[in-house]
Each structure stands twice: as structure tokens, then as C-alpha cells.
Amino acid sequence: MTRHTWAVFLVVILAVTGGGLFTLKATGAFTEKQPAAAPPPTPSTAPPTPSATAPPTDERPTPAEPTLKPTATHPPSSKPSSVPTKQRPVTPTSSRKYVFPVGGCRADASQSHHDYPASDIFTAKGCLFVAPIDGRVDEVTRVDRWDPKTNRGADRGGLGVSIVGVDGVRYYGSHLSAIQPGIVPGARVHAGQTLGRTGNTGSARVTPPHLHFGISWPTAPNTWWIRRGIVPPQEFLNSWHHGGQLSPVSLVTRTHAKYGRENGCRSYC
Numbered sequence: 001m002t003r004h005t006w007a008v009f010l011v012v013i014l015a016v017t018g019g020g021l022f023t024l025k026a027t028g029a030f031t032e033k034q035p036a037a038a039p040p041p042t043p044s045t046a047p048p049t050p051s052a053t054a055p056p057t058d059e060r061p062t063p064a065e066p067t068l069k070p071t072a073t074h075p076p077s078s079k080p081s082s083v084p085t086k087q088r089p090v091t092p093t094s095s096r097k098y099v100f101p102v103g104g105c106r107a108d109a110s111q112s113h114h115d116y117p118a119s120d121i122f123t124a125k126g127c128l129f130v131a132p133i134d135g136r137v138d139e140v141t142r143v144d145r146w147d148p149k150t151n152r153g154a155d156r157g158g159l160g161v162s163i164v165g166v167d168g169v170r171y172y173g174s175h176l177s178a179i180q181p182g183i184v185p186g187a188r189v190h191a192g193q194t195l196g197r198t199g200n201t202g203s204a205r206v207t208p209p210h211l212h213f214g215i216s217w218p219t220a221p222n223t224w225w226i227r228r229g230i231v232p233p234q235e236f237l238n239s240w241h242h243g244g245q246l247s248p249v250s251l252v253t254r255t256h257a258k259y260g261r262e263n264g265c266r267s268y269c
Helices: 003-027 202-206 234-241 249-259
Strands: 119-122 128-130 135-141 159-165 170-179 194-198 210-216
Touching: 119 234, 135 170, 159 194, 170 202, 202 210
Parallel strands: none
Antiparallel strands: 119 210, 128 194, 135 159, 159 170, 170 194, 170 210
């Protein structure tokens, strides 16, 4: 083959090869090298981790119920202050030795008494007659034997109860309308305990209801002229009525020493 022939042959080959390359480039079958496709993700059974920036949803969280707090009676930062009172302080009953013998009602003690020392404490019928001190029951009269025709001193009190206090003094209340169950001679009682109910038995049948109240020293049974009252009780009643603690012990002791024979009935005998 001559050189001229080889030259023609090479020109033809180059023309054919260049055209094929141009054709491939034009159809996009031969482009720049593309990266290999990533393999599909492997399915996982673990739940997806919530993103910190999760998109908002239409569902709104239910608001928590409010907790109720007790209402403060004073600001939390301050302490309750004690307000001074103009009322006279009264010693609590639990720490008092003596108490006024009428409870639950208004009562007015007379500041004098006829014929012998005692006090008529005027109050409504049915009010409480209470023990003025801790002690034991001395004598109890449950039957009203008073007769206005005879007016015997032993019967004038009607229904009555006496107690001997822990201070050694006897306290007596009469003209009662009722006597409390369990109040019998020898029974122990405490200050403020109900002994009976106020009324108008005995000689009080012809007067407004009241409690006859007497103070004396203990005696043998049925020594009624001592039991009904032997020292004036007014100053002690006035003290107890206002929460005071005036004691009749010294006055009863002095009077007993001066009195003489105890069988000396001196009125309504």
C-alpha cells in the first residue's frame, strides 16, 4: 500500500472515530463521571428520635390543674400580732380553784341577807348550780317538805346540796328545782361541775327563783342551822364572779373559833 493510500485510510478512520464520539456526547450517553448512587437505607425497628425542633402540630397539651393553696390569714412575711384588749383578763376555769356557783345564766348575788349570813343569787329557773371548788358531796335533800304554815327552819331550803371543798370549807346551795343524777353523799366533784338546777322550792315558793348560797364549816349531819350559812359570802361571790380567787378559809376558821356550841340555833328554829 502506498503512502498516499495509508494517508487516505487514516483520515477516514479519524473521521469515523470523531463522529462517533460526537454522537455519544450529544445524546448524553457519555458525560462526566457521575458519583455512584448511595445504597438504600436499611430499615430499623428503633423509633425515630424526636427532633428538638419538631414542627408544631394542631394538638395542644392539656393544661395542668391549678393547686389550691390555703388562704393565709396574714401576709406570709409577717407574724400575727397580738391585739391588746381592754377587757379584764379572766383566769381559765381549768386553772382556777374557785368558780362562781351559778353557770349558764346571768345571776345577781344579794349583798345582804335576812336573819343570818348568806346570799340569795337571783337568776332564772333551771340555770346550773355548780360546785364552787373541788371536793366531795356532803348532804343532799331531794324532797321539798316546806310548809308555809309551820315555816320550820329545817325545811326552808327545799331541795339542796352541800359539798365540803378541798379547802376544808362547806358550801351549800338550796331552793333547787332538780338535783343532778349521781350527786350523792360522798361523791367526788370538781369545780364547775353541775350539782343541780336553780328553782324556787322551799320558802322560795313565794319569791322569785334564786339560789340560796351559804358558807360554813363541816358539821355532823342535819346541823342545818350551820349548814345554811355562818359567814357572809358576798365578798367571795363578788370575787369569783369576776374571775378572782379570794378564799374564805381564814374567815371561816376565825368565825368557827368564836361561834361556840354548834347546837345553838338562833333563827327559824
